[in-house]
Amino acid sequence: MARKPLCFVLMPFGIKSAGGDKPINFDAVYTDFIKPAVEEAGLEPIRADEEQAGGIIHKPMFERLVLCEYAIADLTTANANVFYELGVRHAAKPRTTVLLFAEGQGRLPFDVAPLRAMPYSIGVKGGPTKKKEAIKGLVTKLKAARKNVDKDSPLFQLIDEYPEIKLAHEKTDVFREQVAYAEELKAKLRKARKLGRDAIYEVELSLGELDDEEAGVIVDLFLSYRSVEAWPDMIRMFDRIDVALRATILLREQYAFALNRNGDGDLAESVLLELIDQRGPSSETYGLLGRVYKDRWDAAKAENKEAKAKGYLKKAIEAYRKGFEADWRDAYPGINALTLMHVADPADVRITQLRAVVEYAVKRKIANGAADYWDHATLLELAVLGKDQHASNAQLAELLPHVREVWEPKTTAKNLGFVMDALPGDSKDRIWIKEIIEQLLES
Incomplete structure (x- = not known):
């Protein structure tokens, strides 16, 4: 009988918590999902064993990582051993490594988030669900890996002549030139942001195909359009960049941000909900989703559709x-929730508790020296919500030097406008709040 190609499986063991809403039984994931799929694909599965002395990976483990024709790595829980083993595998093999992760069990770390990984679902008992569908999907991935000539290792993808690369003078010079090129482009973008959208577009035209550019340059270009409120350019650009980079959380969040600002709240909502479903909850993703619903509330309010606005x-x-x-x-999402709760019902019993936590969070961040525009904007909104005119003016003075992009003070002004509109028509607080709003818009 012909020998079946070996498939080495890198994954955690036993029952582990992955940061989601339920623990995962990785032994069941292996026996009920991964192993049957490997066998159906015509491969022989070998699971990484636990015979490690003091946590040190032994020689047979390295041999399997380097010599096995195929490998599967389950990235769920960001297990240290799995990630180390995956690094060894990617350094040794240009292709035939398939990545998996359990849906809704925390985010993938930034370094592997852009890599193509197959999601699978977990049931209430921690074992895999939708097993037929999952097995079929993994079989397809493995069969594609057997035929695919494309590289799946980032090292082999990104570094020419790896692993034959030598630390010769000419190679280090090439590397320095590439770094200098990226820095030159970033300097051009810094200058272009001050001149406006057309100047940024000129920089984009000077580039070649966007999916061939260094990731840092692409992100900088993408966010440069954001800084001048060029939402259509962000949307256009998103469809032109490399698929792996397009799959990152940062790019998908900012794409949704641009969609919503450009008037396509439905698609923005879809992108954000899919991101939450795949990568789990985050303050940024939910904050952007909150903005989608806030804009819909504002629009319904303007159309005098009270029930819709309330919803x-x-x-x-x-x-x-x-x-x-x-x-x-x-x-950031805390102060937005607090502001809207004041608008919806100033007597909401949750306001006092939430305010205390938001205020503590932002003051700790400022004390740690990591504050940005939104932290100072939060203190301004807290002062306005507390109807403290003196503190509000003091916070405005602190805030204005931290403005980075034109849309930031517009967003804060709009929030304060919601607070002002919710006050009685004869309230004296409306006068000074309006003055602060005008100064924000002028900035």
Whole structure:
């Protein structure tokens, strides 16, 4: 009988928590999902064993990682051993490595998020669900790996002549030239941002195909368009960049941001909900989703559709609250939830508690020296919500030097406008709040 090609499986063992809403039984994942799929693909599975002395990977492990024709790595839980083994595999083999992760069990770390990984679902008991569908998907991946000539190792993809590369003088010079090229482009973009959208577009035209450019340059270009509110350019550009980079959380979030600002809230909502479903909750993703619902509330309010407006206001508050609960250190979704709760019902019993947590979070961040525009904007909104004119003017003075992009003070002004509009028509607080709004818009 002909020998079947070996497939080495890198994954955690036993029952582990992955940061999601339920633990995962990785032994069941292997026996009920991965192993049957490997065998159906015509391969022989070998699972990484636990015979390690003091956590040191032994010689047979290295041999399997380097010599096995195929490998599967389950990235769920960001297990240290799995990631080390995956690094060894990617350094040794240009192709035939398939990546997996359990849906809804925390984000993939930044370094591997752009890599193409297959999601699978977990049931309430921690074992795999939709097993037939999952097995079929993995079989397809493995069969494609057997035929595919494309490289799946980032090292082999990104570095020419790897692993034959030598640390010769000419190679280091090439590397220095590439770094200098990227820095030169970034300097051009810094200058272009001050001149406006057309100047940024001129820089883009000077580039070749966007999917051939260094990732840092692409992200800088993408966010440069954001800085001048060039939403259509962000949307256009998103479709032109490399698929792997397009799959990153940062790019998908900012794409949704641009879609919503450009008037396509439905697609923005779809992108964000899919991201939450695939990568789990985060303060940024839920914060952007809250903005989608807040804009819908504002539009319905302007059309005097009271019931519809009330529904969207509730959805916006809940999205922002979920964002703040995902990461208490990020005050941005917290202050948005708090502001909208004041608008919806100033007597809401949750306001006092939420305010205390938001205020503590932002003050700790500022004390740690990591503050940005949004942190100072949060303190301004807190002062306005507290109807403290003196503190509000003081926070405005602190805020204005931190403005980076033209849309930032516009967003803060709009939030303060919601607060002002919710006050009685004869309230004296409306006068000084309006003055602050005007100064924000002028900045």
